[in-house]
Amino acid sequence: MPFDSLGLAPALVQAAAESGYAAPTAIQAAAIPAILQGRDVRGSAQTGSGKTAAFSLPLLQRLAAEPAQAPRRVRALVLVPTRELAAQVGETMRSLAQHLPERLKIAIAFGGVSINPQMMSLRGGADIVVATPGRLLDLVDHNALKLGAVSMLVLDEADRLFDLGFAEELGRILALLPAQRQNLLFSATFPPAIQALADGTLRDPAVIDVQGEPGTEPAIVQRVIEVDANRRTQLLRHLLKENDWDRVLVFVATQHAAQTVAEKLYKNGVYAVPFHGDIAQGTRTGILAQFKESRWDVVIATDLAARGIDIAQLPVVINYDLPRSPTDYIHRIGRTGRAGESGLAISFVSAATEAHFRLIEKRQGLHLPRERIEGFEPTEAPVPMVDASGTGGIKGKRPSKKDKLRAAGALAAAQHDAGEKND
Template sequence: MPFISLGLLPALARAAAERGYSVPTPIQTQAVPAILAGRDVRGMAQTGSGKTAAYALPVLQALSSGAQESPRRVRALILVPTRELAAQVGESLRSLAQHLPRPPKIAVAFGGVSINPQMMALRGGADVMVATPGRLLDLIGHNALRLSSVAMLVLDEADRLLDLGFAEELARLVDLLPQPRQNLLFSATFPAAIETLADALLRDPVRIEIASEPATEPAISQRAIEVDDRRRTQLLARLIKDSGWTRVLVFVATKYAAEIVADKLRKAGIEAEPFHGVLSQGKRTQVLEDFKASRVKVVVATDLAARGLDVVQLPVVVNYDLPRSSVDYVHRIGRTGRAGQSGVALSFITADMDAHFALIERRQGLNVPRERVAGFEPMEARTPAAAPVPGADNGGVKGKRPSKKDKLRAATRRDE
């Protein structure tokens, strides 16, 4: 089925083909006509399935049909949780709009950099605003733009934007938006905990859930290697060298661990850089550019890199520390095996994390065989569960036993 059959303009169908979409993906096939018809949409599909184009193409078409005003007014607002995703979505929109007779003006804004250039870019207005919630509120506070003309609201990585980390900022922004409007929510996961919040934003939505099928499921080989926590960095360096991996994205639990593991890999002769929220935006951008250009072989990242980050032909993702939830596991491993490519998702299983990985397996319907690497066989025994205290709740006494983060920090120190 060609893109033109979805009701798209020839200019947009041509741009989609130039971006590598020979035919529409399942999420695009269902979402594009619904959005063009003016319906609210809640779209869920696996990572790497083309969700950005699924909303970007019809949004651009809707904007192309209206007369351009001076100054321009923001008619489409796209909210994202991270700076990197904001830049990535902005680039996708500009690429898809390049053949339109009157391309819309697309503005991108995120924190971590000076607000002044972003305010200057909004002089004369914009048709599309791609932003992180916090920086958008800053721009509104500086009277750099208004949201009174927004007709389309898109939440990319919607489950992340609806959780507690962004809930207050999102609520403030929604209060500034006009009614009625078209609402589009897209993500790879919609946990039950945020279902009510998602439904509150939507009006008689088209619900699209693309189940993973052999024909569409990313070709990701999932592996789990048992290893003592203090030897994980040594094993990681060995695997990188022996397997000939050209680029590896390594996930850790903390910013501190990202710095330590990257430093140890460099001392082992492997080009590695940390990637986390404390780094300046300039540094984060440079790390990603070097990684995509293969000037850096390994990026050691927190979950900042788990959402929306698109690195073409990324062959390997490593869970050095396991994610806190099965949802985060899905987003992490989805950085590989994108756009029809194959990939490997490898998790290190320490004695203390064995039960947690088993929980991830149950919730995701997985059964990943445990492996061992010669010379790195684990020696540590699993920590026995503490006996319940009569009259105490199941969480124990706060402050009397280490939290999961405490254990991860301790593991990192032992690995020094």
């Protein structure tokens, strides 16, 4: 099926071809006609499936067909959870719009850098704004833009935007938008609780789910290696030495772990660099650019890098620390095996984290064999399974909300302390 059969203008068909899309992906073939018809859309597809182009192409066509305005008013708003994703989506949209006869101004806004250049870029208005929620609200508070003319709203990585970390900011933004608008929600995952919230934002949506469609699954080999927690760095060094990987993305749980593991690798001759939220935005942008050019062998990252970042032909992802949620596991391993390429995802599992990884397997419908590497066989005793309710299974003794919060806080503190001792 060619792009022009979906109703796209020749200029956008040309731009899609120049961006490497020989034919529409499954999510693009399903979403583009629905968006062009003006329908709300909830689109779900695995990472690397072309979701950005799936909403960008029809959005650009609809805006380009409208009469030009002076001054420009923000007609389309794209919200994303991270700075890196904002830059990536904005640049993708600019590339796809380059051949349109009607020039569209696309502004990109995110925190971690001075707000002044972004305010200057919005002088004279913009047609499309791609932004993180916090910086968008800052710009609104500075009267740098108004949202009263927004006719199209896109939530990219929508499940992350609807969770507790962004819920308040998202609520404030939605209150500033016109009630009559087209809503487009895209993500690789929509957990049930998030799905219910998302559906409350949509009106009679086209629900598109191409997960598991035959022939569309990324070719990611998943491996699980058992290792004692305090030997993970040594095992990581061993794997890097034994395998001919040109670039490796390693996920850890904390900023401290990112710094520590990267420093240990670097001292042992591995070109490794940390990547986390406390690093200045300009430095983070440079690290990603250099990593894409293979100037770094290893990037040690927090989950900041798990959402939407597109690194072509990344061969390996390693979960040094397991993700907190099964959903994050999918986003992490989805950094490899993108756009039809093959990839490898390795998870380190210790006696203390085996039960958590079994939960990830259960939620994702997986059952992966455990491996042991000679010289790194685990010696720690398995941790007994604890009843998930925290009550020992006694009927009528369900913990209160305060009990759950106390338990969660104690568990997080214990995991943090264990991580600092083992890194």
